Amino acid sequence: MSYVLGIDLGTSSLKGILMSQEGSVVTTKSANYDIDNPKQGFSEQKPVIWVEALEKVLTEISQEVSDFGTALSGISFSGQMHSLVVLDENNTPIYPAILWNDVRTSKQCQEIMSKMGDRLLEITGNIALEGFTLPKILWLQENEPKVWARVKKIMLPKDYLGLYLTGNIHTEFSDAAGTLLLDIEKHEWSKEIADTFNISMEVLPELVESVGQIGTVTTGIKDKFGIQNEVKVFAGGADNAAAALGVGLIDEEIGLISMGTSGVVSSFESKFTNYDGKLHFFNHTVPQAYYSMGVTLAAGNSLNWYKETFGQGKGFSELLSDVNTVPVGSSGLLFTPYIVGERTPHFDSKIRGSFIGISATHEQRHFSRAVLEGIQFSLRDSKDIMESAKGKTFKYLISVGGGAQNPDIMQMQADIFNTEMIRLTVEQGPGLGACMIAAFGCGFYPTLEEVTKAFVHYQLETFKPIAKNVAEYEKIYQIWKQVYSATKNLSHQLVDFNDGNLK
The missing domain is CATH 3.30.420.40 (ATPase, nucleotide binding domain)
Structure with a gap:
């Protein structure tokens, strides 16, 4: 028996779903946390609370499932989109994560559309809205210049958990698309957009496919949770993208x-x-x-x-x-x-x-x-x-x-x-999509279509017009x-x- 673990980092809770390689649910655990609203329109979280929630979930799963430490083969993620995480040279967060539902950036959205206009649509497929990551970066540049001067990398929330588990910094295309910095057709960061808004390409993380392996669980993490074998970690996807995969889209x-x-x-x-x-x-x-x-x-x-x-x-x-x-x-x-x-x-x-x-x-x-x-x-x-x-x-x-x-x-x-x-017969949300990514990455199935057949099930009853x-x-x-x-x-x-x- 081999297991895969899907970690869904939501806005108010982190959920972990452990599944067998055949696609059955072994157990699910969750941990809640709060949103900070220091000012009207502000919505923030300290990334450390995501790590604490993940540790709680891993502890509870390891205590419940006796062979977790020897049968876990792969981990992947789904996570809240757009939220901005900024790190210094030691990969330490130096400002609270500005969340997707933060609306402080109306002025910055206007600036983006004024400078980029239709060109932004051509590159990113989207217009500037307060939820996206780029306006948050411009807000930080304007309102917290000393913080911005210290930024060495920007990340998305689920990728911070990837860093915690592997020590490596990456993001993947589905989450990167929600930053307004990705050329989504060329599958690369847009230097044109970055240059327009004085963002160094060096602060942008390496891009990989959602099913790409970003590393393995570090020795320190393995020891902490009683994991004995090598566990592969895969990039995962933005919550909506992972949810779409998890229903067979x-x-x-x-x-x-x-x-x-x-x-x-x-x-x-x-x-x-x-x-x-x-x-x-x-x-x-x-x-x-x-x-x-x-x-x-x-x-x-x-x-x-x-x-x-x-x-x-x-x-x-x-x-x-x-x-x-x-x-x-x-x-x-x-x-x-x-x-x-x-x-x-x-x-x-x-x-x-x-x-x-x-x-x-x-x-x-x-x-x-x-x-x-x-x-x-x-x-x-x-x-x-x-x-x-x-x-x-x-x-x-x-x-x-x-x-x-x-x-x-x-x-x-x-x-x-x-x-x-x-x-669906049972709804498991974005975490199921994360499990499917891990199952494919571990080589349990030759294609995502085969993973879908094993993991996604529909009720026989349908509703016709x-x-x-x-x-x-x-x-x-x-x-x-x-x-x-x-x-x-x-x-x-x-x-x-x-x-x-x-x-």
Whole structure:
């Protein structure tokens, strides 16, 4: 028996999943940690807490699994994207990691787009947003010049754990793509971008494929956790890329719908496609491949807000129990899930959500269904961009997250997307993708396709579009799409009024 370990470094916790080489879960462990918010808009963590969390997880796994120390063959990672880690000449962090959800860098984003414009899209496939790494570097240069002067290497969070385990500094293409410093088509750091913003190429880590080996576990780490054999360590992937691999997104005819706090629509891409900034575009964990990604900022978050605000103490099951008694289109009631702004396709931080078409005949069940439909309509925006730009139709979509647990939502997705929907037997998240990378890297399987067959399993039950519902949803979706432009000016005025900026 040989094991692989996937380490998923999230924003609020680190999870470890130990799997056999045949693809079965042996055990999972996790450790939580906090986010520091020293100022409004700031979101930081000290990298040492990630190491402490990893040590806790490794200790618990080694204590539970008797042959862990002799059967562990490979380790890989998935991790939160974009967050900036800066090291000095001793590979010691010299500033808290600035996280992906930190929004202090609006000014720097404007500077990047002013200097690079369309050229940034041509090189990186993305526009500058506060979450990306490059704006954080510019902020550090401007606001902490003494710190920046000491920086010898920049890293992404999961790669700091790779350094801890192996003593080596690397990153891989899926995470590097989220920095706005990678030429994603040439698979190399962009000297043009680095030079434009006075970033030495020397501070950028060596690039490897996600499945590339970055070293072996050091003797000191092996002794600490009772590991007796040589353990190979592989680069891994950004969390979204690893999650895409972990659900089997390795074919252009397959798409992924993820309904968590935010909503994500992902598509496998075999070659570079310029979506004009309407979608995120990154390198995949699959070598020489990519994935596109659209984001609804408040998917599950909208549903949770609705439950907490109007649910009268009901749980989700009770609140949504009668949505199937409401006709398609919620009897003329629409909801837009823009309660925290929106990402795809509008990139508008000041748009706000709305219920449109409220009448005296509407009951709570209509509002419940309208919220669900509005979330799916927003996700469809991303799917439609992918299909129209590529001239393709998805054969089926894999649904994960909260929506995949509800048959009514699954059928709603099938009807609104007009695509067959499938779901996993068990969801393991990005950590499963990390395990798959390690299994391939260790040579347990000849291809990632073979790894997918062994590690990823789907339920037999699928949800197919109902023709009558598809036709009705097409009509209501065309109306729903008009709500953004109809409410944009009003939303912006209301936000400015609330912020005291309305003149």
